Amino acid sequence: MTDHHIPQTMGQQFGRRSWAEPWKIKMVEPIHMISREQREQAAADAGYNTFLLRSADVYIDLLTDSGTSAMSDRQWAGMMLGDEAYAGSVNFYHLEEAIQTYYGYRYIVPTHQGRGAEHLISQAVIKKGQFVPGNMYFTTTRLHQELAGGTFVDVIIDEAHDPTSLHPFKGNVDLDKVQALIDREGADNIAYISLAGTVNMAGGQPVSMANVRALRELCDRHGIRVYLDATRMVENCFFIQEREEGYADKPIAAILKEFCSYTDGAWMSAKKDNLVNIGGWLAVNHEDVFDLARNMVVVYEGLHTYGGMAGRDMEALALGIVESVQDEHVQARVGQVRYLGELLTDWGVPIVQPVGGHAIFLDAKRFYPHIPQNQFPSQTLAAELYLDSGVRSMERGVVSAGRDPKTGDHRYPALELTRLTIPRRVYTQAHMDVVAESVKAIYDNREQTHGLKMVYEPQYLRFFQARFERI
Numbered sequence: 001m002t003d004h005h006i007p008q009t010m011g012q013q014f015g016r017r018s019w020a021e022p023w024k025i026k027m028v029e030p031i032h033m034i035s036r037e038q039r040e041q042a043a044a045d046a047g048y049n050t051f052l053l054r055s056a057d058v059y060i061d062l063l064t065d066s067g068t069s070a071m072s073d074r075q076w077a078g079m080m081l082g083d084e085a086y087a088g089s090v091n092f093y094h095l096e097e098a099i100q101t102y103y104g105y106r107y108i109v110p111t112h113q114g115r116g117a118e119h120l121i122s123q124a125v126i127k128k129g130q131f132v133p134g135n136m137y138f139t140t141t142r143l144h145q146e147l148a149g150g151t152f153v154d155v156i157i158d159e160a161h162d163p164t165s166l167h168p169f170k171g172n173v174d175l176d177k178v179q180a181l182i183d184r185e186g187a188d189n190i191a192y193i194s195l196a197g198t199v200n201m202a203g204g205q206p207v208s209m210a211n212v213r214a215l216r217e218l219c220d221r222h223g224i225r226v227y228l229d230a231t232r233m234v235e236n237c238f239f240i241q242e243r244e245e246g247y248a249d250k251p252i253a254a255i256l257k258e259f260c261s262y263t264d265g266a267w268m269s270a271k272k273d274n275l276v277n278i279g280g281w282l283a284v285n286h287e288d289v290f291d292l293a294r295n296m297v298v299v300y301e302g303l304h305t306y307g308g309m310a311g312r313d314m315e316a317l318a319l320g321i322v323e324s325v326q327d328e329h330v331q332a333r334v335g336q337v338r339y340l341g342e343l344l345t346d347w348g349v350p351i352v353q354p355v356g357g358h359a360i361f362l363d364a365k366r367f368y369p370h371i372p373q374n375q376f377p378s379q380t381l382a383a384e385l386y387l388d389s390g391v392r393s394m395e396r397g398v399v400s401a402g403r404d405p406k407t408g409d410h411r412y413p414a415l416e417l418t419r420l421t422i423p424r425r426v427y428t429q430a431h432m433d434v435v436a437e438s439v440k441a442i443y444d445n446r447e448q449t450h451g452l453k454m455v456y457e458p459q460y461l462r463f464f465q466a467r468f469e470r471i
């Protein structure tokens, strides 16, 4: 670990001079804050679930970085070049070329968004009863693996479950845990390794190049394939560039290509890294998997040259991929997240450290130590933040973790977090200041805050639609 370092500020990295976003604003979308009384009403109507708020009632929307990024003038120009042919759209070939160029995979299947690709890969390669080890679960990913008959097994390093650990690569796979699973269950009973870049549920924590390289070697010895959740892989590459020896002078694009070369394919929610409002893709190197996925896509998504996207969406996505791997873009993106993280850290607010690539994760267990986990501290925090300032965040704790399919009990994750997710190229530093001040205000009032009780619970992905009442 002595080879790694984590600069405290972007300023430190670039010397004494400030840095600024590598873009200027050409079009604006007005936003405003409704009154406290209106927010009280809106929160109650939404069952204290930020997913059920109307966006018109939200001031600064940090629910998610999914599909919420601002497209560039070039991407908007690309929207006018949509070739809306049912089959063989020219935009598909642009998209295919962009993925092959920057991610390096051979065969491409477009999908309407990330979970469409997760569905295809899960159905194509998981045999009923097989295990799917991964570096921490993600909601939709694990659900598709379970629906295909697989059982997810968490093989992330222990540090990932500790919000105070300063390990520089808390997303790493624990190879001993993988080996133990192979020894116990046999390599034939492992469908593939489900590897994610900047692990969302761990706080946006990266995987090192050394780790994926070692994972590849281990899997090669046992004939196991590795598939990558590439959703925020570009941000992962920023951390490799910053923290891993030998990568400081390599461009993000080169790091991305090397990382992907250790995997057999990837699924992508293009609504994140790839800077579009809708879209996704699956990319694989093996022809047999491609054949299965390409056949299934016509059942579930659309023809294999559009997969649920309009031609214009595919053009914007092809252009977004190129923009997303530019070093100055990624540095500014992560830099803005870090700016918010530094303010909160300076003010003593408990957050997951080190700050990840796409979001600040408030540590609700330390924020509200008096609220037990079955009274949903992260959900409470998200509701309180909205009531204070109209800022919308998201629960990533016991509600998101759902119930154990076997026992029916709540799954109690070690991490009980509330996520402030920053859309790419959308908000300014002044918005970050407003958010930080509001978090500080509810932190100062924490002892007066009570938890929630769940009064409606849907069967799947309950965090989207569950309803709560204040205790």
Ligand SMILES: *Cc1c(COP(=O)(O)O)cnc(C)c1O
Pocket: 066, 113, 114, 115, 116, 138, 140, 141, 196, 200, 229, 231, 232, 268, 269, 270, 271, 272, 279, 280
């Ligand atoms: C968003 C996301 C997905 C699912 O993608 P959608 O585009 O929302 O369907 C999968 N994995 C990760 C890590 C994500 O953040």
